Amino acid sequence: MFKLAHNGNVLLDVHENSPPSAAFIIEALEKSPFCECRVDHDAINNFFKSDSNERMLVVASKHDASLVVTLSDDKMLATGELTVAEGGKVMTLDEAKKELIKAGVARGYKQAFLEQLLQQQFELPAGEIAKGVLAKGRLPIDGQPSKFVPQVETLKDRLKKPKLREDGTADMRDFGKLASVEPGVLLIKQIPATPGKEGFTVTGDVLPAKPGENSTLVAGEGTEISKNNPLELISVIAGVPVDIANGMRVDDIFTIADVNVKSGHVDFEGSVIVTHNVEPGMRIHAKGDITVMGTVESGYLSAVGDITIKQGVIGHQQEDKKLSCNIISQGDIHLSHGQYCYLEANNILIERQASHCVMKATKLLQVGQEDNPQGKLFGGEVLDAQMLIAGEIGNESGAKMVINLAASGADVTAQTDQCLKELAQTDSQLDTLQEAIEKADQVKDAEKKKLLLAKIGATQMHYCEQAEMLEKKLSSLEHHLHDLLEDAQLVVNKKLHSGVEIHIFEKVLLTNRQYPPCKVKLEENKVEVEFKTT
Known part of the structure; x- marks a missing residue:
């Protein structure tokens, strides 16, 4: 009933067979050897709608399996769309590989991916489309620091x-x-x-x-x-x-039980360990670390390294408003709690509480345990810190407290202004030297002209180098100030009370109510409070 043409079309001699309807032709196709070919419904329907004199009607067509390979925009993924054969040939592994090469796939190909996709030719109906990943790129893996x-x-x-x-x-x-x-x-x-x-x-x-x-x-x-x-x-x-x-x-280690009137002040080239306490009025200076197992009361401690005080630091306010206890470290300060003391270090880490202290940290001031700071900070003043983290800041009475973050930015600004002033002076000198060169060019004595130009050139080179150095310094200062202000923030994990005056560089926020857990940062040149979401 049906014949297969050389071009893959399935033909029906309509004069010889005289099909009664389109449904009859389709049903006959389904029972024929051409049941998997693509039925041409439009051609069949048009035959019954129009008066055609053609003897042969194209009722279906044979199609081989085809594969379309698509690359993602970033070229990190190659996917394939496999159209299952309709009466035609299935796609072989070699043919599929050629399509991959034609699409430009060169790396990340796995044969298992392709075999898995091609297998679906034997599981899906004719003409269905199967999709799958054929090749994957690989993102670079950055090296680990030493x-x-x-x-x-x-x-x-x-x-x-x-x-x-x-x-x-x-x-x-x-x-x-x-x-x-x-x-x-x-x-x-x-x-x-x-x-x-x-x-x-x-x-x-x-x-x-x-x-x-x-x-x-x-x-x-x-x-x-x-x-x-x-x-x-x-x-x-x-x-x-x-x-x-x-x-x-x-370090050499100097170990002493107590630092008191009996022991005298301690000044040591290495590290100092006090196994008990530092009593009022006593001083310790160390080129290494200072470690006190007990308390420090109205003492003066300074160290090139870290200062660790396992218990409290206790002072009082003197008649001249100065504090009687001073702890100064070029490294970090670690202590349990402090009151009425002056603390200065790179990082200041207080485990429980700080009350009425004056503190200056280059980087971090933290009150509370390291993993979840919940400590209290009230009274006193924070002279400087890049980041301050605490559980609670201020107190219920709303007593005034001042916190300065990124205060060192003022020094950076002053250095920037001085740098700009020096750069303007250098540019002025270079302008003057350029005028001198132009005048020297008019000197008629060749030898004198040569010496004069050489002298001016050497001076000009000096000022050019100076200008380059100042421009580099200016760029460095600008980046430093940007990073300082970008990173400056106050983090409160429990409560921020009223009466806390927060300075971030040149901007100020005075709290007039109690805030829940929040962050305070400089946003668009304004001190903003951002509430934490739970």
């Missing part, structure tokens, strides 16, 4: 592990034997930075990876880089290892 792995326990590590009593409670004054080393002990091993792993698109373009930052191992006092291995730091003296940025130092 790591410094301590091989010994430092003083700070030891202070985190108080000795347990027989009843299981912790003795906060007894931390056992100090961590100490002898000369020649391995302190740190450095793991070099990794280069990262490059990525690629499915078309074969390479996506370079960012190599990890390779920091230099730093040998502090009492240590040296191993002569046998530049990635190892060893001790050269006996003492206590102390962490520094990208390295360690080894």
Whole structure:
């Protein structure tokens, strides 16, 4: 009844067979060997609607399976749309691979993907479309920065592990034997930075990876880089290892029970450990760290390293409004609680509470435990900090308290103004020298002219270098101020009371009510309060 033409069309001799209806032809096709071919419904319906004299009617057509490969806009994914054959040939694996190559796929191809898609030719009805991933690109993996792995326990590590009593409670004054080393002990091993792993698109373009930052191992006092291995730091003296940025130092340790009138003031080149208390009026100065297991009352402590006070810091306000207790560190300050004391450090970390203290932190001022600061801060003044985090700030009475964030921005602005002034003076000098060059060009004596131009040229070079240096400094100052203001924020985890005057650089916000958990930042040159969502 049906015949297959060379071009793949299925023909019906309508004069010979005289089909009564379109439904009859379609039913006959379904029972014929051409049942999977694509039925031409339009041609069949038109035959019965019009008076056609053609003998042969195209009722269906044979179609081979086809594959269309599409690449994503970022060339990280190649997907395929496979149209199942309609009476024609199924697509072979080799034919499908050629379509991938034609589409530009060069990397990230997996044969299993393609085989899985082609398998659906035998599971789906004729003419159905199957879709699947054929190739995947790979994003670059950035390299890891170099790591410094301590091989010994430092003083700070030891202070985190108080000795347990027989009843299981912790003795906060007894931390056992100090961590100490002898000369020649391995302190740190450095793991070099990794280069990262490059990525690629499915078309074969390479996506370079960012190599990890390779920091230099730093040998502090009492240590040296191993002569046998530049990635190892060893001790050269006996003492206590102390962490520094990208390295360690080894300090001599001076240990004393109490600092009082009997002991006298302490001034030591290394680190100082006070196993009990620092009594009123006493001073400690150390080139290393200072650690006090007990309390400091109306004392003066200054250290090049960190200052850790396991208990409280207590002072009082003197007649001249100055505070009787001063703790100043070029590193960090760690303490349990403080009242009526002056604290100054890079980072100030207070475990429980700070009341009526004057504090100045270069970076972070935190009141509360590290993982979830819930401590109280009230009274006194924060002279400077880049970030302040506490549970509660101010008190119910609404007593005034002043907090200054990014106060160091004023110094940066002053330096910027001075830099601009110097740059204007330098530009003025260069203008004057240019005029001098033009006048020198008019000198008729060749030798005199040469000497004059050489002298002016040397001076001009000096001012050009000075101008370049000032422009670099100006750019650095502008970036520093931007980062300072961008990062400046106050974070309150419980309550921010009324009466708190918050300064961020040159802008001020005075709280006139109680706020729930919130963040205070500088947004569009205005101090804004952003409430935390739970």
